[in-house]
Amino acid sequence: MNDLIRDSLDHCVKCTICETYCPVSQVTPLFPGPKYVGPQAERYRGAGPSADSSVDYCSGCGICTQVCPQDVKIAEINSRARAKLWEKRGVPLRNQMIARPTVIGRLGTPVAPLANWALHNRAVRGLVQSLVGIHRDAPMPSFAGRTFQSRARRHHGPAGAPAVVYFHGCGTNYYEPLVGEMVVAVLEHNGFRVIVPPQDCCGLPLQSNGNFPAARTYVRRLVDRLAPHARAGLPIVSNSTSCGLMLKREAHEILGIEDADLKVVSESMYDLCEFLLRLHDRGELRTDFTSLPMTVPYHAPCQQRGHGIGKPALDLLALVPDLHMIELDVDCCGIAGTYGLKKEKYQISMAVGERLFKDITATGSDLAACDSETCRWQITHGTGVKSVHPIELLYRAYGLDRRARAGSVSLESQTARVSG
Amino acid sequence: MAAQNPSLSSLEADVLVIGGGSTGVGVARDAALRGFSTILVERRDLADGTTGRFHGLLHSGGRYAVKDPSAARECIAENRILRVTAADCVEDTGGLFVSTPWDDPEYGDQFLEGCRATGVPAEEIPVAEALRREPRVNPDIRRAFLVPDAALDPWKLVWGCARSAEEHGARILPYHRVLDLEVDGDRVVGAHVRSERSGEEFRIHATVVINAAGAWAGQIAELAHCAVNVRAGMGLMIAMNHRLVHMCVNRCKRPADGDILLPLRTACVIGTTDVFVPDPDQTEIRQDDIDLLLDEGEKLVPGFRQARALHAWAGVRPLFEDTAKVADTRDVTRSHALLDHSSREGIAGFLTITGGKTTTFRLMAEAAVDAACEQLGGPRPCTTAEVPLAGSESHTLYQISHRLAAREPVPQSEEIICECELITRSRLEDTIKQRDTTSLDDIRRLLRLAMGPCQGGFCIYRAAGILHQGGQVDHAGANQTLLDFLEERWKGVHPILHGDQLRQARLDDWIFQGILDVEHLPV
Structure with a gap:
């Protein structure tokens, strides 16, 4: 069996570049650093259970792999080691829960007002922290009450137009359906018909919480839904940075899924801004933007580096007249999906994000932009500043908000209200 | 000849063991456990010869089951014993x-x-x-x-035996070369040895001298005009x-x-x-x-x-091989040979134990000491099949993850000197003190220092600095042991240089030549 991930440890020359970039080991002594838990510790992991629980303090941001000049798959080695750790010990109930956003979403959506009250209630959150281990202050988004899927079913796009498939992810479905509507509106504005197949979680939270078997089940189910479209030659776009990356690379590279359906889905998968920028490169993106006289700091999520696409949002937003984006050069906001929700990791997560929070606050802007939903919730939690997906700025610059049925929808109301 | 150090001019022992590989330390430990006063001399460091260079297989006997059944039987028996005692x-x-x-x-x-x-x-x-x-x-x-x-970890095995022998009164003297055997008539009565560190020469008188010099056993036997065709x-x-x-x-x-x-x-x-x-x-x-x-x-x-x-x-x-020459070394039995030179050449007080394998070292030691007992006043029971080695008292088998586990309680609490082999500063300092050595290569064998992917590129100058800080060596000595170490490592690295290791060697070279300018270190 070709084990390319483990084999990549052979490339390590101990240069320590990964250690100098790791946002987690810089703020806590509990994580010994990517070189240590990656190519070094891997040599001590035999056929039996591994002894190093400290690998669980890796947030999985993936920066180490990105900066490694020798192409060692450090984050991937760590991810697998974590899975092996939990395989032996059993994934804790807390991690099983937070790793299943669709289950949480389905439970919370019908009782959204009650669930949201509970999420914002200090006493309830205190109880949840002591019983379950989710930190009382951790940013938890509010349920929207109506899923994006149910909204999309009633939406009728332009017939006959070229089609694009939209993989919206759980965040959009349960917490930020309006973001999904904006994605659809922008794509339709550019002459596409948007297909929204029924879909479920991509399995990423399960993967990062070390439950590989369950993660594989979720990926396969999702891929089954998307593959027919991909085989038909349709592009698939996603506004969720990490879920898109899961389908592009991680399901194959980390979970080790070898599957023709996954392969065709991976090859058809585009990050939303990547897709729009490619349109622009071909001269097919509408540029009928109106002036948006604002200054907005932009944070590119760490997971976006894994896409290898640069920062397409900045190129797109540069097309909008009078919109001034400030590119922040902090690598990580600290949340890393579900990492920062955990009682024992919340403080680490906030310490990692501190520089980003400071830089955003220093701009004086009351709005920040970021592609990844969990990062946006963390930014809002850490700064009090509203944060939006870049698509919201494009949506507004196209004037689509003024045309929307409801008339004036303020930018702030589009993203989920974040508790904590 | 006159010894230079009167306090060491002459040592006395029941048993003198020549050779500090697994067989030698096995013999020394066995003899010490049976209550004999015992001295072991080794010309270099312990386990620096065959034992420290074997592949590390604790044989089940499967490898010899078809063509060398007696070796196979010995292997499986010793395999079972060592899993408990070592x-x-x-x-x-x-x-x-x-x-x-x-x-x-x-x-x-x-x-x-x-x-x-x-x-x-x-x-x-x-x-x-x-x-x-x-x-x-x-x-x-x-x-x-x-x-x-x-x-089977050869260094742990040898040092475990050596420490156990010392606990039972034996003296283990690495870096002591046998210059000559003392023969009195038809009897070997001791050896003339020299400390390779201090240069002192002295005599060791012993009732029985056991030649456990392995592949060098022929050279030792010649000193008493005995022939050992090893x-x-x-x-x-x-x-x-x-x-x-x-x-x-x-x-x-x-x-x-x-x-x-x-x-x-x-x-x-x-x-x-x-x-x-x-x-x-x-x-x-x-x-x-x-x-x-x-x-x-x-x-x-x-x-x-x-x-x-x-x-x-x-x-x-x-x-x-006792008799005829054999063309293929693989046809020579892997069982050991115990030679009593009194029956072979009429030289009493002199035994040679050679051949065999690291897996059967304990059995070889038992046989040798059994034979020595005959010249030391009668049989005494061997206990090495039951008494655990120093470090193995809890009977817990080694696991690959041990060093990781040891770091877990407080992951970043202490500086790691050798990152590849996870050796902390305190572990290194303790070992240097315990061994009282000036050689980085000696430390390597005890701790696996610099034996990982970077082959010393990131740790060996740190270790040299710690050796110097501890007062074991002056600056010239620290530089010298660093250079000796690099030369020794290079011998093993250059034959396999390709791919990833070549890249590592280039980086190491930049560090050693470009940053440290090792070729011009004052020594």
Whole structure:
């Protein structure tokens, strides 16, 4: 069996570049650093259970792999080691829960007002922290009450137009359906018909919480839904940075899924801004933007580096007249999906994000932009500043908000209200 | 001749052991446990000869089951004993014999029959099961057999024996060379030795001298005008950067070159070759043999040639052949030879124990000390099959993850000096103090310092600095041991330089030449 991930440890020359970039080991002594838990510790992991629980303090941001000049798959080695750790010990109930956003979403959506009250209630959150281990202050988004899927079913796009498939992810479905509507509106504005197949979680939270078997089940189910479209030659776009990356690379590279359906889905998968920028490169993106006289700091999520696409949002937003984006050069906001929700990791997560929070606050802007939903919730939690997906700025610059049925929808109301 | 140091001018002992490999320290420990006053001398460091250069297999006996049944029987018996008494030196990896497409699958029947006849537990398992356990092994294997092979850490074993012997009153003297044997009429009565560190010369008087010099036993015996026809069979080994297999994987065929790949601590080792060499101190690593091992590795584990090789080294087997010459060293028995020179040449008080294998070192020691008892006033019972070695009292088998586990409670609390082998500053300082040594290579053998992927590129100057800080050496001494170490490491690195290790060597070279300018260090 070709084990390319483990084999990549052979490339390590101990240069320590990964250690100098790791946002987690810089703020806590509990994580010994990517070189240590990656190519070094891997040599001590035999056929039996591994002894190093400290690998669980890796947030999985993936920066180490990105900066490694020798192409060692450090984050991937760590991810697998974590899975092996939990395989032996059993994934804790807390991690099983937070790793299943669709289950949480389905439970919370019908009782959204009650669930949201509970999420914002200090006493309830205190109880949840002591019983379950989710930190009382951790940013938890509010349920929207109506899923994006149910909204999309009633939406009728332009017939006959070229089609694009939209993989919206759980965040959009349960917490930020309006973001999904904006994605659809922008794509339709550019002459596409948007297909929204029924879909479920991509399995990423399960993967990062070390439950590989369950993660594989979720990926396969999702891929089954998307593959027919991909085989038909349709592009698939996603506004969720990490879920898109899961389908592009991680399901194959980390979970080790070898599957023709996954392969065709991976090859058809585009990050939303990547897709729009490619349109622009071909001269097919509408540029009928109106002036948006604002200054907005932009944070590119760490997971976006894994896409290898640069920062397409900045190129797109540069097309909008009078919109001034400030590119922040902090690598990580600290949340890393579900990492920062955990009682024992919340403080680490906030310490990692501190520089980003400071830089955003220093701009004086009351709005920040970021592609990844969990990062946006963390930014809002850490700064009090509203944060939006870049698509919201494009949506507004196209004037689509003024045309929307409801008339004036303020930018702030589009993203989920974040508790904590 | 006059000894220079009156306090050491003459030492007395019941038993003088010559040779500090596994056999020698085994003999010294056995004799000490039986209550004999014992001194061991070794010309270099302990386990610096054959023992420290073997592949690390604790034989189940499977390898000898067909062609050398008595060796197989000895191996399985000693295997069972060492798992208990030397638990801290043994990792229970298990062993796998596989028939690759280059091997006759019918040999498997002979193998099973041989194992059955010699009492080596062997079980044929389905190929799919073997591949599940060892996913990297060649998927085209036709048969697979499980045996209780294990990995044995030679340095831990030797130092565990040495410490245990010392606890029972023995004196262990590494870096003491035997210059001559003292012969009084028809009796060996002691040896004239020199400390290689201080240059002092002195005598050791002993009732029995036991020659446990392994491949060098012939040279020692000559000093008493005795003949020991022990020949040196050189074997080449290559350590790979990480465990490509977690079990000891053997080709199921008659033992030949490059047919075993086994996990040893953090690395895995492919071995070996077997070539007669006239002088056990003159071993040469030939490129042809490197290629041969890598090619054979490829047959066991496809992709082997792309994997990172760290280091190559050669060891010499002591092959005892009492009579005629043999063309192929592989046909010499791996059982040991105990020679009582009183019956052979009429020289009393002198025994030679040689041949054998590290796996059977305890048995060899027992046989030698049993024979010595006859000249020391009658039998005394051997207890080495029951009494655990220093460090193995809890009978807990070594596990690969031990060093990781030791770091876990407070992961970043302490500076790591050797990152590849996870050696902390305090561990290094304690070891330097305990050994009272000036040599980084001695420290290496105790701790595996600089034996990982960077081969000292990031740790060895740190260690040299700590050696200097501790007052063991002055600045010139620290520089000298650093240079000696680099030279020694380089011998093992340059024959396998390609791919990832070449890249590492370039980075190391920039550090050593570009930053430290090692070639101009004041020494």
